[in-house]
Amino acid sequence: MEIEVLGTGSSGNCYKVKIGKATLLLECGLPYRVIQKKLNFKASEIDACLITHEHMDHAKAVKDLMKAGIDCYMTKGTAEALGVSGHRLNTFYKSPDRRWQYNFKLLRDLLILPFEAVHDVAEPVSYFIKTKDDKESLVFVTDTAYMKYKIPACDVLMIECNYVKSVLDEKAVQGKINTSLRNRIVKNHMSLETLVEALKSADLSKTKKIYVLHLSDGNSNEEMIKRQIQEVTGIEVVIC
Template sequence: MQIHVLASGSTGNATYIEMENTKLLVDAGISARRIKQSLDKIGTKIEDIDGVLITHEHRDHVNGLTTLLKKYNLPTYTQPDTWQAMYCRNALPETCCKLLSDSFTIGKVKIEPFSISHDAADPVGFRLYAGSSKVCVATDLGFVTPTVKAALALSDAVVLEANHDVDMLKNGSYPWYLKKRIMSNRGHLANTDAGWTLARLDRKAHTHVFLAHLSQENNSLELAEKTVADILTTQGCKLGQDITLHRTYPEQISGLSEHK
């Protein structure tokens, strides 16, 4: 199992996941050139990607999609309403545009999308299964519903949003309407929300967690990690043993390789 968060944040999001030799890309919010360069660095050819999964249509998740599909003809899956709402839909090759179903398989990976709460047409997270491994991606969500909690449970690795510190956001420079949007049930997950979600989660013996989609203005790597870590330790979780926290970056690859 390999997970490499190629980019994470408001400037662009893309995550590479490999399970049982099946190679997947979740979101394509950075340029196709940068995706290719990032994959080259981890020893993967972009032409070998078996499928692209799109969570929702916001530009920081699809900005590189037009070039990616035109140049490499990669099969790409998302919800019907997401395709319809996507700004670049008319520029995409029709043969590449696939629809999600409740459960489907690419290569040796079983994929189950699940609904999340965000201000997009029909946003989803993804559960990925292969062999005995499970990986879950859940970013851009205003709050954790029972559906999301069930999806995250018993994962080997989770990519979970820790977007903002509430006090930094409230006291920051954003206009009030934007602060309200971010803090709403259809906005973004705060550090504390991420921490309590993980603390209350049904977990395997050891879970890897990538803290993702951090705001560059209303958060910091150190603060997100400390907030989540403090909540986990107060709830009896042993960091590095029960849960390992991984940072993600807007301009830098973060990764995990495990063999089971």
């Protein structure tokens, strides 16, 4: 598996992943011309783009990608919020029993399973991606206040750690961040403390690497985040 960070954080999220026989973009929150440049103008090598929700720092280039002939995958709620349609759109939707369904042919040798995220948008998800032969697997989690489900066993975990609660709370006490913004962050993004608890309950026996995503410029502490996650997991940690 090969992972390349094209962009992360509030300025725009986009990750290139080669898994199995497929090359994916996870999110497309950068301008299309920037994505093209970062891909060395080889966008045609991308098989599909998976989008978690409709905020522009995750979905800015979706219409341009579809115009360029790249299939884009997202929930029905996200597609409606973005106002996208057409034969390049592939949607997940919930059946009456609340299970995720899809009406498209799955991508190359991959199985893609969305699972609910906790964010202030229409229908946000995270993704569990694996090859049909189970040789490679990836969990991608971003923009969620907490994990509603146990992190699935996977080879590579890409997961948000947006802020450190002690840093955010200290800024709020000092008046460096207003209360409404502080509360919005807490209700929509994952803290180091929440992530550590999720990692403690996860089956990480096969996980080879953890990529930490979407750090806040002002409310996080890169050194602390890396140290604590490594201490808890014993796994190589890459701060994106």
